[in-house]
Amino acid sequence: MPHIWCPGCGNGIVTAALVRAIERADYDQKDVVIVSGIGCSSRAAGYLNFNTLHTTHGRALSFATGLKMARPELKLFVIMGDGDCSAIGGNHFIHSARRNIDLNAIVVNNHIYGMTGGQHSPLTPSGKKATTAPRGTLEREFNILELARGAGATFGARGNAAQPRQLEQFITRAANHKGFSIVEALSPCPIAYGRRNKLGGPVDMLKDLKENSISIEKAARKEEAELEGKTLTGVIYQDEVPEYSTEYYHFIGKEIPGNTGG
Amino acid sequence: MPETKPVLMQGNEACAEGAISAGVRFYAGYPITPSTEVAERMAARLPDIGGVFIQMEDEIASMAAVIGASIGGMRTLTATSGPGFSLKQENLGYAIMAEIPCVIVDVQRMGPSTGVPTAPSQGDVMQARWGTHGDHPVIVFSPASVYESYYLTIAAVNLSQKLRQPVIILLDEVIGHMREKVTIPRDSKLMVEKISDKVPADWKPYDEKGLTPLVPFGFGHYYHVTGLFHDQYGFPTGDPPQVERALDRIHEKLEKYRDEVVLTNYIGHKEPRVVIVTYGCTVRSARAVVKKAYWNNRQPVGLLSLQTLWPFPEREVKEIAKKADAIIVPEMNMGQIVSEVERHVKGEAEVIPLNRYDGEMISPDQISEVMGGWLS
Numbered sequence: 069m070p071h072i073w074c075p076g077c078g079n080g081i082v083t084a085a086l087v088r089a090i091e092r093a094d095y096d097q098k099d100v101v102i103v104s105g106i107g108c109s110s111r112a113a114g115y116l117n118f119n120t121l122h123t124t125h126g127r128a129l130s131f132a133t134g135l136k137m138a139r140p141e142l143k144l145f146v147i148m149g150d151g152d153c154s155a156i157g158g159n160h161f162i163h164s165a166r167r168n169i170d171l172n173a174i175v176v177n178n179h180i181y182g183m184t185g186g187q188h189s190p191l192t193p194s195g196k197k198a199t200t201a202p203r204g205t206l207e208r209e210f211n212i213l214e215l216a217r218g219a220g221a222t223f224g225a226r227g228n229a230a231q232p233r234q235l236e237q238f239i240t241r242a243a244n245h246k247g248f249s250i251v252e253a254l255s256p257c258p259i260a261y262g263r264r265n266k267l268g269g270p271v272d273m274l275k276d277l278k279e280n281s282i283s284i285e286k287a288a289r290k291e292e293a294e295l296e297g298k299t300l301t302g303v304i305y306q307d308e309v310p311e312y313s314t315e316y317y318h319f320i321g322k323e324i325p326g327n328t329g330g
Numbered sequence: 331m332p333e334t335k336p337v338l339m340q341g342n343e344a345c346a347e348g349a350i351s352a353g354v355r356f357y358a359g360y361p362i363t364p365s366t367e368v369a370e371r372m373a374a375r376l377p378d379i380g381g382v383f384i385q386m387e388d389e390i391a392s393m394a395a396v397i398g399a400s401i402g403g404m405r406t407l408t409a410t411s412g413p414g415f416s417l418k419q420e421n422l423g424y425a426i427m428a429e430i431p432c433v434i435v436d437v438q439r440m441g442p443s444t445g446v447p448t449a450p451s452q453g454d455v456m457q458a459r460w461g462t463h464g465d466h467p468v469i470v471f472s473p474a475s476v477y478e479s480y481y482l483t484i485a486a487v488n489l490s491q492k493l494r495q496p497v498i499i500l501l502d503e504v505i506g507h508m509r510e511k512v513t514i515p516r517d518s519k520l521m522v523e524k525i526s527d528k529v530p531a532d533w534k535p536y537d538e539k540g541l542t543p544l545v546p547f548g549f550g551h552y553y554h555v556t557g558l559f560h561d562q563y564g565f566p567t568g569d570p571p572q573v574e575r576a577l578d579r580i581h582e583k584l585e586k587y588r589d590e591v592v593l594t595n596y597i598g599h600k601e602p603r604v605v606i607v608t609y610g611c612t613v614r615s616a617r618a619v620v621k622k623a624y625w626n627n628r629q630p631v632g633l634l635s636l637q638t639l640w641p642f643p644e645r646e647v648k649e650i651a652k653k654a655d656a657i658i659v660p661e662m663n664m665g666q667i668v669s670e671v672e673r674h675v676k677g678e679a680e681v682i683p684l685n686r687y688d689g690e691m692i693s694p695d696q697i698s699e700v701m702g703g704w705l706s
Contacts (some may be wrong), residue, residue, distance in 0.1 A: 072646045097549040103398075114554050116566055119547035122556035122566075123394065123403060124424050130391035134398025134406075135547065137382045138356055142402070142548050160394075163387040 072111055074182075076262075076270025078229030078255030083174050085232045085253070086145060089239035091119070094265075097327075100143050103132040103158060107149035109255070126156030129164040131288045132171050139211075139255040139314040140324045143243065150177040151189035154210050165219035165248050167215035169312040172242045173250045175212055183241035186260035193238035197264045213304050216250045222307040223249035228299060229256060234301065241303055247311045254281075254299065332519045336513045340503040341410070341479040341520035344512055345435050346371035348483030349407040351514065355381035356404040358395035360388055360414060364503045365437035368409035373379040389417035396432045397425050399695065401555060403546030405487055409435035412454055416461065422496055423462030424557045426580060428564075429494035429536065431544065433486045436498060437506040438610075440689045449689030450503035454664040459640050460499050462582050467584045469497045469591055476510035481594075482637060483625065491669070493539060496629055499572055502662070502690060504611035514691060534562045534657050538575065584641055591638060594646045598624045598632025605654045607647060607671055609636040611691060612660050618694040619651045619701065629705055639667065644674040651678040656704045660684040660692045680704075 073079050087242035090100055100118045105112035106125035113120040123131040132146045153161050153175045164171060173186040180198060188198035188205045191212060195204045213224040223245040227235030235253055256262060256273035267273050284302035287295055317324050339347070349357075357372035369385070371648055374384040382399065386392040389410055396406035410418060415436040425432055438454045440446035458470045462655050471486055473479040486497035529545050535553045536542075545551045554564035559573045567573065578704060584591055598605070598620050606616040613635040623629040626644050634650055636643055650657060659668040668683040684700055686692045 070335055097552075098548060101547050112499050114556065117552055120553055120554045121398070121547070122554065122558070124456075124557060127390060127394040127421065130386065131398035131401075132396030133384070133391070134356070134358060134395030135402045136398075137384055138393070138399035138402030138404040139546070139548055152597070159387050163391070316382065320380055320382075322380050 069116065069277070071115060072139070073108060074259045076256065076258040076273075077108070077178060078178065078257070079109045079112060079233050082109065082174070082231040082235065082253045082255055085114065085236040086147070086174060086239055087116065087245060087277050088110075088236045090145070090242065092236070093243040094242045099141065100145070101127050101135065101136070101146050102124040104147040104153035105149070107152045107181070109147055109149045109298070110152060112147050125127055126152055128182070129157060129160040129171060129173065132168070133164060133169055136171060136313050137316065140317055142327050145172045145174060145243075147174045147176065150179060150191035150212070152188065154190040154212055154215070161216070162219035165216045165221035165250075167311050168220055168222055169311040170246055170314070172239070173248070174239065175250060175252045176255050177252050178255045178261060180257050180261035182257050182260045186264060196261075198261075199291060208318060213250060216248075217250055217305055220248070221232060222247035222252055222309045224305045225250070225303045226252045226254070226302065228254035230275045231281070237273045238303060242329060246314070263283045281303055285308050331342060334515065336483045336511045338509050339476060339512055340367055340507055340509050341473065341476045341489055341501055342434060342507065343371045344436060344476045344479040345499060345501065346375065346637055347512070347514055348480040349394070349487060350379070351480075352405065352484040352487035353409045354405040354487055354675075355379065356399040356406040357382070357408065358384045358386050358392040358399070358406070358411060359408050359410070360386055360392050360560045362411045364506050365411045365435060367506070368435055368437075369417065371523035378705065382518065390696065393418040393434070397421060397430050399545075400430045400432050401507040401547050405491065406432045407435070407436065407487035407586070408432070409489075411437050411439045411447070412441045412457070413453060415457060418460040423464065423466060425496045426462070426466045426468070426672050427557050428555050429544070430496070430555070431490040431494050431655045432492055432496050433483065434496060435483075435501060435661075437503060439502040439503050446689050447563065448503070450662060450691065451687070452502055452612065452613065452662040452666070453687070454500060455639060455663065458500055462618065463564035467495065467581045468640045469495060469638070470500055471504055471593070472516075472609040472639050473501045473637070474610055474635055475505065476637065478637065479505060480512050480525045481688065485593070487595065493587060494541065495583065495587050500610065502610045505610070508549050535564050536560060536576070536579070539563050548565075578689050588641070592641060592643045592646070593637035594643045595635045595637065596632060599630045601630060602632035602650075602654050604656045604658065604701050605632045605634055605650045606658045606660065606697060606701070607634045607636065608660050609639055609667065612662060616660060616697055619697045623698070623701070631701065631705070636667070642670045642674070647671055647674050651675040654678040654679045656682055658682045658684055658697065658700055660697055662686055662692060
């Protein structure tokens with residue numbers, strides 16, 4: 069299949085995990101909508117055989133909010149990159165979380181603006197190099213899952229492109245969760261991020277992703293010192309809080325067609 | 331809501347009621363003076379009629395949410411004023427490109443920037459035309475009364491659906507906040523036919539053969555919606571012939587339906603020597619002048635009021651120029667529509683700008699004074 073992604077990119081792996089998760093969730097194809105913003109990972113929407121909505125930079129969640137409120141029976145997956153979601157789309161991100169509207173946000177985090185050639189994003193780790201931080205960025209990065217939780221998100225999971233089966237499970241669980249969910253998918257960008265930061269080729273980057281992560285279950289049995297430099301994977305939090313579109317339709321006394329939750 | 335009996339309401343409220351009469355059941359907005367009453371009216375009304383009201387986190391999100399809801403098959407409205415209209419521009423361009431219907435009300439206030447939020451102005455005429463980037467078509471209506479606000483909103487919703495094109499309603503603070511009598515019909519027959527139920531099997535969202543109705547998401551017609559140039563199915567393309575065809579496509583539909591898009595109204599002498607061309611609240615001062623000069627004194631004067639500002643009513647203005655010696659163009663800005671008048675009149679008549687930009691209305695006396703010189 070022809071696509072725009074570079075060799076060694078993790079976007080294809082994350083997209084495949086999403087597709088398998090949708091299959092596992094057993095949704096009717098016509099009920100599924102893929103919404104995306106602008107950036108490399110957002111081009112995934114154009115490669116999928118669903119109703120797909122490729123929006124403007126940072127605004128995917130706002131388009132999705134309108135669509136979900138108009139058609140609460142639809143199952144929406146919102147693909148965003150780290151810059152798209154946390155910089156230009158930061159406001160929409162926290163407010164979607166606050167409303168606890170049933171959108172499944174998939175944040176493909178490659179720590180860089182890839183499509184524009186490698187500028188630092190709010191998820192670029194401190195000290196890492198980018199074309200707009202040639203000596204390394206002085207800025208601190210967001211912990212996107214904690215940011216979402218602070219804003220009111222009720223489901224947060226982290227996986228990576230090196231462990232796609234696990235990622236698929238997290239997305240399935242996010243799909244089944246009623247409320248705003250975020251799955252952070254760490255993904256390698258060997259071209260715009262790896263090369264500049266001497267992180268090796270695609271295989272090295274995938275290997276590092278796997279070796280540097282530890283599941284939340286395993287981490288619970290380790291001493292704090294052993295967790296130094298490790299990234300937690302797994303469902304980090306899940307809370308039961310009333311979901312916005314369901315609450316709204318209940319409030320106006322209107323039934324949501326074929327509402328089966330999720 | 332009282333049905334057939336006349337009620338007193340504001341222009342802003344009339345926009346909300348017009349939208350509801352035309353089947354709008356989704357509103358997303360953000361508070362901004364002097365447009366807030368549109369949102370307040372919708373917030374009060376929509377929940378009772380099964381509609382969705384949502385106050386978004388900002389103007390950008392509001393514009394995005396109405397587009398999202400339109401793709402879901404709802405008729406949608408948002409309202410704002412100058413600063414918020416600036417913020418909406420990127421997603422407005424998206425709706426034009428992706429051919430998603432929606433209606434945007436901009437209650438103009440004195441600008442630039444924060445300006446005088448409570449003072450009227452007609453300063454957003456060019457922003458409405460060229461605020462979003464690239465070559466794009468726009469439809470802009472400019473009501474001159476509360477009743478016009480009501481029925482032009484209905485026309486805007488229907489036209490927007492039919493042409494799959496956003497429609498902008500440029501109110502000004504005078505019309506938005508003024509209270510006048512409006513009669514709202516009981517059973518509104520003003521809605522266009524619902525089209526999405528009878529979709530041919532070979533339906534394409536951007537059929538190269540011409541305009542097709544939008545089939546909302548969730549009905550098993552799989553297609554892509556993007557702000558990128560796209561093919562018949564909505565998938566991105568950078569192929570020069572396809573890009574050119576796509577850009578022609580969004581412009582041609584407005585030309586094809588020009589008679590439904592371009593609305594004007596002429597009153598006055600059949601063979602006028604002086605004609606006032608204006609829009610919005612300034613029509614009211616101009617009408618007072620023409621009433622006195624023509625109806626009372628039979629002077630050769632007329633008034634062409636522009637309900638549609640964009641696409642510019644060039645044919646109607648050219649017709650006027652053939653007869654009149656002078657065309658006076660009063661506007662509450664430093665001269666925006668006047669250049670368009672000049673461009674189409676091409677020297678056939680004298681075009682005289684009359685501008686006021688201190689946050690006050692142009693008075694009938696101001697217009698009479700300019701007109702007097704041409705009649706003596």
